[in-house]
Amino acid sequence: MPMKQMQRPVSTLNLDQALRTRLHNAGYRTTADLKDVAADSLAQQLKVSIDQAMSVLKQLKRDPLVSVSALTALTRERQRSFVTTSCKAFDEMLGGSGVPAGRVTEICGAPGMGKTQIGMQLCVNAQILSSQGGEHGEAIYIDTEGSFIVERVVEIAEATLEALNAGKDSQDSQTIEQFLSRIHVFRIHSYVEQVALINQLDDFLTEHPKVKVLIIDSIAFHFRQNFADMGLRTRLLNGMAQHLRRFAEEFDLAVVMMNQMTTRVTRGQGSDNDSSVLVPALGDSWGHACTNRIILSWQYEVRYAALVKSPNLQECTIPYAITSKGVRDVPGHRPATNPRKRLLPT
Amino acid sequence: MILVAQFATAEDVLLSSESELAKRARIKGEDAKALLRQLSSQLFSAPKHQTAQELFMRSTDGLSTGDKLLDELLRGGLRPGVTEVFGKSGVGKTQLALQLCVMATAPAHLGGLDGGAIYIATEQPFPITRFHDIALSRLPTLDPIQVLDRTHIIHIRDQETQQHVLSYCLSPAIARLKARVVIIDSIAANFRGDEGASELNVALRANMLYEIGRALKTAAHDHQCVIVCLNQVVDVFEGARHGQVLGGFKGASPSLQLNMNNMKLAAGKNEVAPSLGLAWSNMVNTRIKLSRVNIAPGNLLGQARLLDAETAEHLFNHGAGCRGKDDR
Structure with missing residues (x-):
């Protein structure tokens, strides 16, 4: 224990003013003075309750700073698990193997782009057996829009199983019932419920440590309208984002939030120059909530996904398809470059 | 303790931040955290969770x-x-809606759901004789009394009533x-x-639409009920047809454009x-587009009706152009 480091003025402890004054009056100047003091005697000296004395001493015991060395972080990063999207191009855009655990990924798209389909596909894929290259985990689906259709999940699960078992004897195969019983669905009807659910999700995740993917479809629905107090909205959203990032880190799971698109009108000079663009909902500041942000769009007859924000991956655009079997590659498409490698300036 | 802080409702407490709560209720930060969590579990109890x-x-x-x-x-x-069903007038939206009413009320052995149906008419009065005809022709063996008896009609003529009925009265009904x-x-x-559409109106309207959407979705989920909204169409003009630029990220290339309302570009006009x-x-949740295509040009009778599923969580054939010819 590096004692010298512990020498810290009492006045810098997180205490209320009265308690700080009492400590000062009783002659305590630095944390070293408090080192060998027992809680009950401190309480007596300061004429405060034992609880309050404990709260002072507790602050000394705690290691004030928890840090991770970059080496550990890198090792951890290399071991990070992924959940595949079943679309190679999509996976490669996200770094090779799919949606990363420990991260928050946001997928934005107008209605009909397949956000829900991607969500359901991920719920299924999170459960692929480790022997088949998966994580053999569970999934949480927070449905705020009522778009989780279980019949469709069955279809996707069947197609996924079929693809996995193709050409192999299906001894360690799973049943559809098993698949379905590992997807935990929460149906949310208002933003209050959404906040309440996120608040208590810790307990659920502790009880279900195998959860590998957490889908929120969509994060925006209940937060789009109906807020007289935009400050409240920003605060709630930020609080939620904070929780989600923590879940991703602490429980090592992939958090995927779906977001809607909204029309933003920009005023040009003169009324003729007004132009409107489609942007992800919830405003600019919400863009900071996620680690990776993907925007889905049509380009004539093909769906495209564009990675527009990522700390470690190259921005790129890839085509994908939604078929009866779920999310798939567009037939004939070959990814041109490995997006993991950033282009270095020459 | 909570009373001291003068919170009016439990929701107010829930929506306040930890530090704010700690300050107002004069409790420790940890206690505030625990309180929020406990309150959360009471307001939204975990049993609401279900596995797939x-x-x-x-x-x-x-x-x-x-x-x-x-x-x-x-x-x-x-x-x-x-579910939204949209299309030009005369394409068969009402026909489809009436058929759905018949099938919802018909007995199970005829393929129906043996339940009730609610028809909210805001435009034309409910086409009652046509409904009767459809019931007769669809299910000839059935006494139409059951279908008619179980279908309830509500006429709404103004926006305010619509808002009220859809938000509050529909679910109990x-x-x-x-x-x-x-x-x-x-x-x-x-x-x-009121399509004078000042900016304020647009926001207000979006708000009303959200309220309706939320109420409908809650009702649909609570009662496992199909809610079908018929919708008219607006023309997409040539300029707008090529879509809005997809913004929100650097270097949005002009070729990467998003079609207005995310509709696929059709070759035709x-x-x-x-x-x-x-x-x-x-x-x-689901959007169905109805349209006509000419099979034999110039011959109105030779037109087939095209059903095109736009947004559907349980459908994949996104605008596959599947042909559902109405046998009328």
């Missing part, structure tokens, strides 16, 4: 449209949720009448009047989009 397997066991048959081809296309009919389908014909009629815009599009 439980949902699957509970899931009911889809609502048949009364037409084999259409049902096949919809994979066994419409599922509980909010569904429960009382054991309705399996609710038709709103049409969702936009009471909105389209007469491109249309559902009215009420993206604010409403975000509210629906």
